[in-house]
Amino acid sequence: MKILHLSDIHFNDDASDAAEPDGYYRDQVVAKVRQETQDGKFDAIIISGDIAAKGKASEFVHAEAWIRQICNISGCPEKHVYLVPGNHDVDRSVIGERRQVFLAQDAIVSAPNKDAALKQTLADLDTGPALFRPIEAYNKFAEPFECDVGPSDHGMWVRYLDLEHGYRLKIFGLNSVLLSSCRPRAGDDRPARSGADHGRR
Secondary structure, three states: OOEEEEOOOOEOOOOOOOOOOOHHHHHHHHHHHHHHHHHOOOOEEEEEOOOEOOOOHHHHHHHHHHHHHHHHHHOOOHHHEEEEOOHHHOOHHHHHHOHHHHHHHHHHHOOOOHHHHHHHHHHOOOHHHHHHHHHHHHHHHHHHHOOOOOHHHOOOEEEEEEOHHHOEEEEEEOOOOOOOOOOOOOOOOOOOOOHHHHHOO
């Protein structure tokens, strides 16, 4: 197999930024893919997160067009694009604006048994979807590639890639951003609590 692995392509659509800092590097990727395709087409493209810069819908629109361009150049069918979200694909403003999202995250990271708390939260009809609201724009972008994630599939996807001689490759897309907060403490993504919050615990 010939696999193209991409990461941290960081499409940034924020007009306040002086320049789009990663555009130069994406142009270099396009040139390199064009060169490598001379030795044969790519069978699959794996993008391991940080597709956007701030998790905004407009950033994913530009990213989708660029990925389709990479598919055309590399000869890889779009159905063989596999992607997962990174921390930059989270719209952190949603966490700050929606208390339910903050509380759902905080209940998990504060629980003695975090695995059990996560499973319980995902199974709940209200708090389960709340965990995915910060990546709604990512999920809309990922849906045509069949790589969107939600509470019913525990935040992950499974895909199969048919190989030669009757073999199939099973690919798992794991989601590690469900607890990304709008104000992470140093070294983690735990939702920060105010002094008043601490006083109620």
